[in-house]
Amino acid sequence: MLAARFPIKLVSQRTGLSPHVLRVWERRYRAVVPARSDTNRRLYTEEEIVRLELLAALSKAGHGIGNISLLPTDELASLIGSLPSPTIAGRETSSSPSAESLFDEAWTTVRNIDSNALRDVLQPAAVSLGVSGLTQELIVPLIDRIGASWESGEISVAEERAASAVIKEVLFTASRPFAQTASAPNFLVTTPSGQLHELGAVLVACNARRYGWEVTYLGPSLPAAEIARAAIRNQSLAVGLSIIYPADDAELPGELIQLRQALPDGLPILIGGRSAHAYAATVKEIDGTIITNLNGLTEMLANLREQRTS
Amino acid sequence: MLAARFPIKLVSQRTGLSPHVLRVWERRYRAVVPARSDTNRRLYTEEEIVRLELLAALSKAGHGIGNISLLPTDELASLIGSLPSPTIAGRETSSSPSAESLFDEAWTTVRNIDSNALRDVLQPAAVSLGVSGLTQELIVPLIDRIGASWESGEISVAEERAASAVIKEVLFTASRPFAQTASAPNFLVTTPSGQLHELGAVLVACNARRYGWEVTYLGPSLPAAEIARAAIRNQSLAVGLSIIYPADDAELPGELIQLRQALPDGLPILIGGRSAHAYAATVKEIDGTIITNLNGLTEMLANLREQRTS
DNA sequence: GCTTTCATGTCTATACATTGTCTAGCTTTC
DNA sequence: GAAAGCTAGACAATGTATAGACATGAAAGC
Structure with a gap:
């Protein structure tokens, strides 16, 4: 698998940083130094983009870019999740379990x-x-x-x-510090009517947010008409649904079909969760995409994003 | 072991203290003396931020900063647990324009x-x-x-x-920063079956947490039997319910009565929300307490806490 | 009761640091 | 040839530091 390389414009869109800023961060802080093409154009790898997304989020959260630009990427990631350690005195977590x-x-x-x-x-x-x-x-x-x-x-x-x-x-x-970039596309996440378990949806929402999407999260069990209305209002680029339990709801296919009809033509519907396959026929009918794991999700989201820009 | 350092702006955001105050507390009281960057900027560690969060909470609760600024951090943490009931009449309507x-x-x-x-x-x-x-x-x-x-x-x-x-x-x-002490009493918060709006409950949960309670939050619309089971399992000192809409649910009184029967004798049930009064008769029957505003809640919680210790 | 003192938060003035944006001139792409 | 990318340098807006003054309210002293 040859590593795909991305031009500065694309990186700018994904990170929400202007090309100016990308260049200045490189020159002044050595935050990310991409390879160059034969003709001296910057070509970023996927890893470098992820790193820049982290830096952008932290910078927006109040960290000075100059202070964090040289930290290794995994440390940036843990800074994002950095919470006040609820352990001051006791609770020896000596070796990481x-x-x-x-x-x-x-x-x-x-x-x-x-x-x-x-x-x-x-x-x-x-x-x-x-x-x-x-x-x-x-x-x-x-x-x-x-x-x-x-x-x-x-x-x-x-x-x-x-x-x-x-x-x-x-x-x-x-995933909080990742929240906002001006150009970020909107992703609407919820569960359809009758699906009361929201954890799958939360997982999807946070993952999308970590990859720079602006997520509108609407909680569990929302009627199709409401989902569509919210998606249109937010000009969402995609709708994500989680289906976990029950796996044999007779009402659900109807809800899904109604949703497809109420949404703008061609707006992608991503469906995940352990019971998504139980409704595979309907999903196919409404031209939805079944997502089997988080990697599939991020890949799918990346595709959608690229399609939009092109 | 990552030595992440935070700039003053971020510390200000997390503690709610202005940069001015942070500097003055450092200069006058030596409350926290952070390291400096090469260029003399303050760089706080995670521990120092936690300490400042504790100091901020105690200061807001009425402790003089000069009296507590030099105490060791773990002592501050235990002081949090014994916060005096907050001054209720005072400090209201400082409404910024x-x-x-x-x-x-x-x-x-x-x-x-x-x-x-x-x-x-x-x-x-x-x-x-x-x-x-x-x-x-x-x-x-x-x-x-x-x-x-x-x-x-x-x-x-x-x-x-x-x-x-x-x-x-x-x-x-x-309400996250408030590390609970081991002795914190448990407060179970939810809404009864049929009450789908959870915001009131969330508000209550966070308020209790800010006053040092260990909160078990269970989301909206939980059947009475489940509420009772969770309360017993957690040895909760009180149960809080939010009732907002609908105000005329015929099932609700039955749920409340069932809850009272399933709970240990005398365990306080606090009921708030704009529609609580609509079920006043039942509330009285089950010996519940109607809470009309947040101050009433904190007062009530402070009382419960004192009763327990005495 | 009235003043003094102390504790504490807020504000000002001034200097320096950081960081995003802009300009100008050149090169590459389409 | 227009649009976008590149470098290098300049600039402006914010953010931060220090030192000291000021305001307010509570405690102490007369």
Whole structure:
């Protein structure tokens, strides 16, 4: 796979930084020094763009660019997730614990409806694993486990709600500094009517935000007409839906069809969640795209973004 | 071990203290003496920011900064847990002239389903008005307005959801810094079955958190049995419910009675929200307390806390 | 009761640092 | 040939630092 290279204009759009700023950051702070073409044009790699997105977010959040321009990229990422360590004296997290042990710990707190203990597990993990590590290795498995245990009756509403609230809080906080760039396209995220579990949608929302999208998040179980109205009002470039449970809702296909009819022609509908495949026929009918994992999502979003600019 | 350093602007945002105050606290009281950059700029560490957050909270609560500025950080943390009940009569209506205009601005963004614009209004207001100013002068009126406009049909689900999501995010972020001490009592917050609007509950949750309670937040519309189960599991010292809309739910009184029966004897039930009074008879029957405003809530919580310790 | 003192937040003035934007002239692309 | 990219330098707007003055309210002293 040969690494794709991007010209400065594209980078400017993705990061929300003007070409002027990109050049000056390079000259003055050596923040990112891209390769050049034969004719001396800057050619950025995907990694460099991600780095610039981080820098842009931190700069907007109040960090002086001169102070952070030379930090390694992973440190920038953990700065983004940097939260006031709730641990001042006690709680020795001597060696960073493995993702598995953290998962077990987290799952125990979920079963105990212990919101605050769960936060104490997730919050430091945002630093030790990084935001993407946190989501991929802890939160995604946790959401799967919660969904499965819910269906099997092992846990009930209270457990699910308590966990949802904390996970939402942690994810939103972690992706907060990324929020705004002027040119960012809008992505509308929600779950269709009848889908009460919102964690999948939250995950999608935060991921999109981390990649520079302006996200409008509308919570769970929203009627098709309302989704369409909000998408039009926000001039959204795409709509994301999460479908987790139930997997056999007779009303849902109708909702989806109604949504397609109410949306502008051709507006992409991305559908994810563990039960998305259960409605595959309808999804195909409305020309939606099923997303199977977060990487698929980011790829899809990147494509959409490029299409728009071209 | 990352040695991330933060500039004064960012510290100001996180602590709610102006850069002026930060400098004067350093010069006069040696409260926190950050390292300097090569060019003499202050660079704060994470620990120093946490310390300043504690000092800011205590100072706002009435402690003289000169008396506490030299205490070790862990002692400050334990002081937070024993905050005296806040001066309620005083320090009100210090309404900065911009509060009204901010409200208008915020309301416009709500009507436009423009999540990101709303965040851009509320987030800076958390600094300029302070967290209590933000809640009392912006968010409470906004919630009232949203509730009223909802009932009159002026706005619909999408508007309410978009606003809820952002307000939740802002409030949770604003109440985040307060590290809880181990001895903090638990307060369970939710809305009863059928009450779909969660903003009132979020407000209550954040307020309690700011006063040192350990809050378990369970989102909207939770069945009585689940509420009770969670409260018992968490050994909650009180349960808080928000009732906003509808004001004429025939099922609700039954839910409340069921909740009382399932809870441990004498466990206080605090009920707030614009429609709480519509169920006054039932509230009385279950020996609940109607809370009419945030000050009433903090007072009530302070009482409960004292009772426990005595 | 009235003044004095102290604690504390706010403000001013002045200097320097940081950072985004602009201009000018040249080169490449389409 | 027009549009966009490149370098280098200049400029303006903000942000930050220091030192000191001022305002206010509470406690102390007369």
